[in-house]
Amino acid sequence: MKRHQCGWSTTGVLAVIVIVAIATAAVTALLVNVLERKNEAKQPFLRLVEVTEDTTDPAEWGINFPNQYDSYLRTAESTRTRFGGHGGSEALPEQKIERDPWLKRMFLGYAFSIDYRDRRGHAYMLVDQEETARQTKPQTGSCLHCHASIMPLYRKLGDGDAMAGFEKSYQYSYKDLNAELHDMGHGHAVSCVDCHDPDTMALRVTRPGFIYGIQALAEGEAEVPHLPTVQKWRESNRAAPYDPNIDANRTEMRSFVCAQCHVEYYCANKMPLTFPWGDGLTADNVEKFWNDTTFDDGQRFFDYKHAESGAEILKAQHPEFELWSQGIHARSGVACADCHMPYQREGASKASDHWVRSPLLNVNRACQTCHRVSEDEILSRVDAIQQRNFDLLQRGGAALMDLLDAVQKAKEEGATAEQLTQALELQRKAQWRLDFIAAENSMGFHAPQEAARVLGEAADYARQGQVAALLWRESGAVPVARHAEEAGSPVADD
Ligand code: HEC
Ligand code: HEC
Ligand code: HEC
Ligand code: HEC
Ligand code: HEC
Secondary structure, eight states: OHHHHHOOOHHHHHHHHHHHHHHHHHHHHHHHHHHHHHHHHHOOOOOOSOOOTTOOOHHHHHHHOHHHHHHHHGGGSOOOOSSSOOOSSSSSOOBHHHHSHHHHHHTTTSGGGTOOBOOOOGGGHHHHHHHOGGGGSOOBGGGGGGTSOOHHHHHHHTTTOHHHHHHHHTTSBHHHHHHHHHHTTOOOSSOHHHHBOTTTOOBOOOOHHHHHHHHHHHHSOOOOTTOHHHHHHHHSOOOSOOOHHHHOOHHHHHHHHHHTTSSOOBOSSSSSOBOOOTTOSSHHHHHHHHHTOBOTTSOBOOSEEOTTTOOEEOOOOOOHHHHHHTSHHHHTTOOHHHHHSOEEEETTEEEEOOOOOOGGGOHHHHTTTTOOSOHHHHHHHHHHHHHHHHHHHHHHHHHHHHHHHHHHHHHHTTOOTGGGHHHHHHHHHHHHHHHHHHHSTTTTTTSHHHHHHHHHHHHHHHHHHHHHHHTGGGTTSSOSOOOGGGGOOSSOOO
16 A cells, blocks of 8 residues: 555656756756846946046946946936926026025025026036036135045045045135146046946945045934944944945945935035034934034034024035935835936846936836836825925925014114024024925925924924014013923823
C-alpha cells in the first residue's frame, strides 16, 4: 500500500524531467533578458566627453546625457496653472504685489515693495535676478548662492576652499561678484554639476548655506521624523558633523538637492547667508532662531523697518523645504523629486524628468503612480486645498491691513513709539506667519493643515495687534502676544 502511494511510473518521471528542462530554459532566458535590461537601465549613456567640477555649462554634460539635458532645457517653456507654474517666454512674470495690494503695503520699506513677481522655470533664474528692480537697492553677493552655478567662484574666493570663499562672499556687492562670475565663464543657471558628482553622477549637494544649515538642524533637538539619517547621526558618537553627502540616504538626497535653494534664509550684508534651522523647521522654530540672533553691532535681528509703522520686520522667503517637512508626504518618504521630477520611460531605461515644474501639469506621472484615482479627482483635491489656503491667506492680509490702519490712527492721535510697542511686536509676529505661507509657493499644498495653523495664528496676532493699537492709551493693559499654549492643553498631565 505504502509503496503504491508514493510510487512514480517511468513515463511520469520522464514527463517531469522534460517539464523541468523547459521551465529552466525559460527562466534562464528571462533572467538573461532582465539582466540585459538592468544593464541597459544602469548605463543609459556613453561617456563621450569628460566633465569636471568646473564644467558648469549644461550643454557639455548634455553630450553624455542627452535625455536629461533635453528635459532640463524645457524649463524655459511657458507653463501655467491656477496658482503656480507662471511665466516662461513672456518678458517678465506677473507682479505679485499688484495682484495682492496688501502684500505691497506689508513690504513697505523693503525692496520687495518695488518688484516681486511670480517665479518661473529654472532657465530664467540668473536673468530674472539680474533684472529685478530690487537691484536698484544695493544687493549682496550672497544672492548668487541660489541663482547661478557658483561653486568655481567660491573656490576662487577661498583659494581653493569653497566654504571659505562662501564665508567671504556676502561682503561683495552683487554687481561685482556677478561680473566676476560671467568673466570666469560660469554665468549659468543651476546646472548639472550643482546636483551631480561629475565622476559618478551620484546625487550630491554643493551649497554651503545648505550644508551649514542641515548641520545646525542635526545638532539641534527638533524632531525630524522625516529625516531618519539625521536621527541616526544624533544617536551616533557624533565624531564628525552631519554630512549630507556621506550620511543622507537616497530618498533624503532627492529632497536635499532642492533644499539648497527652496528655503527661508537671511541674505544681506551683515553676515553670511544663513539657513535658520538650529531650532527646527516650523515657522515658530525659525521665528525663535531669528529672535535669538543679534548682529555684531548688538542689534536684534530684523530684515527691515516697516515704513509706516516702524516695526522691525522678519521677511520670509520661499520656505518650500520647511513646509514640505511638516506634511504627510514628507512623513511618508515622498521626496520633492517624486512629484517635481518624476520618472519617464525611454525604452528599458527610466530617466528623471529634468523639466522641473508644477506637478499639476503632469499628474499622470507625478501623482497617479501612487494615487489610483482619476486625474480630475486629483486636481479637484488639490484645488480644494489651495482654495481654502488662499481664502485664509486673504483674511490674514485683511487683518494685517486693519492692524496697520489702527497704528496709523493711533500715531495721528499722538501715540508714542513706546505706547505702540505691543502693537508693533504683534505686527512682527503676524506678518512673519502670513509671509511664511504667502512666500511658500505651493499655496498650502505641501502641508495643508500646518499652513492653516500658521495662517490661523497670523490672523489672531494681527487682531490682537489691532486691539493693542486701538487701546494705545491703556498700553500695558493688553498682555503681549497671547499664545495658544497659555490656553492650556486638553490632554491631562500625567
Ligand atoms: C506630493 C507631491 C509634492 C512634493 C513631495 C513636493 N511638491 Fe512642490 N508642489 C506640489 C504641488 C501639487 C504644487 C502646486 C503646484 C501648482 O499650484 O501648480 C507644488 C508647488 C511647488 C512650487 C511652486 C511651483 C510653481 O509652479 O510655481 C515649488 C517651487 C515647489 N513645489 C517646490 C518643492 C520642493 C522644493 C519640494 C521638496 C522640499 C516639494 N516641492 C515637494 C507637489 C509636491
Ligand atoms: C537660499 C536661496 C536664495 C537666495 C540666497 C536668493 N534667492 Fe532669489 N529665489 C530663490 C528661489 C527658490 C526662488 C523661486 C521661488 C520664489 O520666487 O519664491 C527665487 C526667486 C527670485 C526672483 C523671482 C521672483 C521674484 O521675487 O520677483 C528674483 C527676482 C530673485 N529671487 C532675486 C533674488 C535676490 C535679489 C537675492 C538676494 C537678495 C536672492 N534672490 C537671493 C532662492 C534664493
Ligand atoms: C540653485 C538653486 C535652486 C535649486 C538647487 C533648485 N531650485 Fe527650483 N528654483 C530656483 C529659482 C531661483 C527659481 C525661480 C526662477 C525664476 O523665477 O527666474 C526656481 C523655480 C522653481 C520652480 C517653479 C517653476 C515654474 O515653472 O514656475 C519649481 C517647481 C522648482 N524651482 C522646483 C525645484 C525642485 C523640485 C528642485 C530640486 C529638484 C529645485 N527647484 C532646485 C532655485 C533653485
Ligand atoms: C536640482 C538638481 C539637479 C540638477 C540641476 C540636475 N539633476 Fe540630474 N538628477 C536629479 C535628481 C533628483 C535625479 C534622480 C536621482 C536619483 O533618484 O538617484 C537625477 C538623475 C539624473 C541622472 C540619472 C538617471 C535618471 O534620469 O534618473 C542623470 C544621468 C542626470 N540626472 C543627468 C543630469 C544632467 C545632464 C543635468 C544637467 C543638464 C542634470 N542632471 C541636472 C537632480 C538634478
Ligand atoms: C510616492 C508616492 C506618492 C506620490 C508620488 C504622491 N503622493 Fe500623495 N500621498 C501619498 C501618501 C503615502 C499619502 C498619505 C496618505 C496615505 O498614507 O494614504 C498621500 C496623501 C495625499 C493627500 C492627502 C493630504 C493630506 O494632507 O491629508 C493628497 C491630497 C495627495 N496625497 C495628493 C497628491 C498629489 C496631488 C500628488 C502629485 C502632485 C501626490 N499626492 C503624489 C503618496 C504619494
